[in-house]
Amino acid sequence: xxxxxxxxxxxxxxxxxxxxxxxxxxxxxxxxxxxxxxxxxxxxxxxxxxxxxxxxxxxxxxxxxxxxxxxxxxxxxxxxxxxxxxxxxxxxxxxxxxxxxxxxxxxxxxxxxxxxxxxxxxxxxxxxxxxxxxxxxxxxxxxxxxxxxxxxxxxxxxxxxxxxxxxxxxxxxxxxxxxxxxxxxxxxxxxxxxxxxxxxxxxxxxxxxxxxxxxxxxxxxxxxxxxxxxxxxxxxxxxxxxx
Amino acid sequence: xxxxxxxxxxxxxxxxxxxxxxxxxxxxxxxxxxxxxxxxxxxxxxxxxxxxxxxxxxxxxxxxxxxxxxxxxxxxxxxxxxxxxxxxxxxxxxxxxxxxxxxxxxxxxxxxxxxxxxxxxxxxxxxxxxxxxxxxxxxxxxxxxxxxxxxxxxxxxxxxxxxxxxxxxxxxxxxxxxxxxxxxxxxxxxxxxxxxxxxxxxxxxxxxxxxxxxxxxxxxxxxxxxxxxxxxxx
Ligand SMILES: Nc1ncnc2c1ncn2[C@@H]1O[C@H](COP(=O)(O)OP(=O)(O)OP(=O)(O)O)[C@@H](O)[C@H]1O
Ligand SMILES: [Mg+2]
Numbered sequence: 026x027x028x029x030x031x032x033x034x035x036x037x038x039x040x041x042x043x044x045x046x047x048x049x050x051x052x053x054x055x056x057x058x059x060x061x062x063x064x065x066x067x068x069x070x071x072x073x074x075x076x077x078x079x080x081x082x083x084x085x086x087x088x089x090x091x092x093x094x095x096x097x098x099x100x101x102x103x104x105x106x107x108x109x110x111x112x113x114x115x116x117x118x119x120x121x122x123x124x125x126x127x128x129x130x131x132x133x134x135x136x137x138x139x140x141x142x143x144x145x146x147x148x149x150x151x152x153x154x155x156x157x158x159x160x161x162x163x164x165x166x167x168x169x170x171x172x173x174x175x176x177x178x179x180x181x182x183x184x185x186x187x188x189x190x191x192x193x194x195x196x197x198x199x200x201x202x203x204x205x206x207x208x209x210x211x212x213x214x215x216x217x218x219x220x221x222x223x224x225x226x227x228x229x230x231x232x233x234x235x236x237x238x239x240x241x242x243x244x245x246x247x248x249x250x251x252x253x254x255x256x257x258x259x260x261x262x263x264x265x266x267x268x
Numbered sequence: 269x270x271x272x273x274x275x276x277x278x279x280x281x282x283x284x285x286x287x288x289x290x291x292x293x294x295x296x297x298x299x300x301x302x303x304x305x306x307x308x309x310x311x312x313x314x315x316x317x318x319x320x321x322x323x324x325x326x327x328x329x330x331x332x333x334x335x336x337x338x339x340x341x342x343x344x345x346x347x348x349x350x351x352x353x354x355x356x357x358x359x360x361x362x363x364x365x366x367x368x369x370x371x372x373x374x375x376x377x378x379x380x381x382x383x384x385x386x387x388x389x390x391x392x393x394x395x396x397x398x399x400x401x402x403x404x405x406x407x408x409x410x411x412x413x414x415x416x417x418x419x420x421x422x423x424x425x426x427x428x429x430x431x432x433x434x435x436x437x438x439x440x441x442x443x444x445x446x447x448x449x450x451x452x453x454x455x456x457x458x459x460x461x462x463x464x465x466x467x468x469x470x471x472x473x474x475x476x477x478x479x480x481x482x483x484x485x486x487x488x489x490x491x492x493x494x495x496x497x498x499x500x501x502x
Pocket of ligand 1 (some may be wrong): 286305306308310311341
């Protein structure tokens with residue numbers, strides 16, 4: 026905690042120092058104090074937008090994770106399905122989400138739907154691939170045992186492969202939680218008037234750089250908190266399954 | 269077929285023969301002890317009977333006509349299940365309702381009553397081996413394959429587990445892989461030695477008492493043990 030605090034103070038001091046020494050105009054780089062002011066003055070507006078973004082992030086994360094996990098299990102069952110889907114999944118990751126966001130907005134309108142869709146796209150892949158990795162790594166001794174015991178494929182999946190893969194799923198979920206807000210913000214940049222992304226674009230267009238920074242700050246804090254909550258929830262889930 | 273299991277053939281690892289042609293037939297009851305030097309292929313034979321992948325290529329035929337329980341050399345405990353969960357795993361994997369009373373009795377019998385809710389990571393090596401033994405006994409199968417099941421136990425516990433297994437597995441077909449001539453002398457109705465040149469049947473002069481191991485200090489048991497040891501050194 027001490028070092029984190031020291032780091033923050035150092036960064037703030039450097040930031041302020043650069044402004045003084047280089048004489049940067051505030052619309053290029055606002056001072057920490059003006060960012061804090063912008064944050065305070067616009068707190069109601071920022072909170073409203075942040076709530077909106079958070080809702081998209083949470084919904085997108087839950088949907089994307091569920092989809093990714095379900096597909097991983099399906100692929101874990103069938104080598105054929107994996108052979109077909111793996112290249113498609115990899116290919117899907119070569120398309121930048123930035124390019125997809127406008128199309129999704131076109132299809133789904135200016136409401137929450139396209140933002141959630143972008144978040145789902147971002148969350149889906151790390152969850153699916155990490156979980157699938159885990160499903161393929163059940164200890165051979167356990168699989169041998171199950172075979173001798175006369176277990177069906179479904180029960181091997183349920184009682185051995187899925188629980189053995191949970192730590193991998195947890196890794197995927199934690200990673201996805203960090204990226205999920207990026208998805209929502211990209212969606213908000215492209216269309217609509219609500220959410221931190223929209224607020225940033227709007228403020229940027231009017232050279233209110235301090236407000237952009239304030240929104241960014243809130244987004245970062247939100248991401249850290251969200252990722253932390255997901256990590257805690259995942260740890261709980263893991264413990265419940267373990268007993 | 270009247271035998272519980274038959275292994276007839278030879279095994280190769282790559283291009284080298286693992287062992288010369290063997291012909292092993294297990295009767296419908298009784299303990300067969302399989303001894304032999306490390307790496308000669310004892311576990312391979314067990315895994316063949318259990319229908320599992322082996323590192324070797326087998327040429328010949330393997331037959332069994334009854335359900336198998338296997339305690340592999342790697343006990344393979346499930347890390348996220350406690351002792352009870354591990355012991356009852358087979359039932360759950362078959363979609364049956366495990367009998368908690370029976371599990372409790374077996375866990376008590378292997379001396380782990382106070383550890384029933386511990387995870388494997390909190391157990392000693394010998395305790396883990398006893399969990400695997402309890403799990404194998406819980407399976408209640410007519411053909412039981414035990415791969416060095418007592419190797420991690422102290423002499424006293426080992427003798428107790430031998431008594432317990434002889435008692436609980438009475439009337440079944442047991443194939444026991446062991447490195448310990450004393451163990452083979454106590455438990456074997458038949459003793460076979462596996463070497464690169466194939467299987468040798470060892471004569472077992474005295475009958476084993478019903479549902480029990482031979483006493484560890486009986487002169488004929490000690491004599492058989494010494495005899496086996498000489499045979500293994502030869
Ligand atoms: N997965 C594998 N791939 C390649 N070779 C293997 C594999 N498993 C076993 N072997 C080889 O097969 C041979 C027989 O192995 P096995 O496990 O049957 O020996 P063992 O008689 O049980 O020995 P030990 O008494 O040490 O347990 C060994 O030489 C081993 O190197
Ligand atoms: Mg072995």
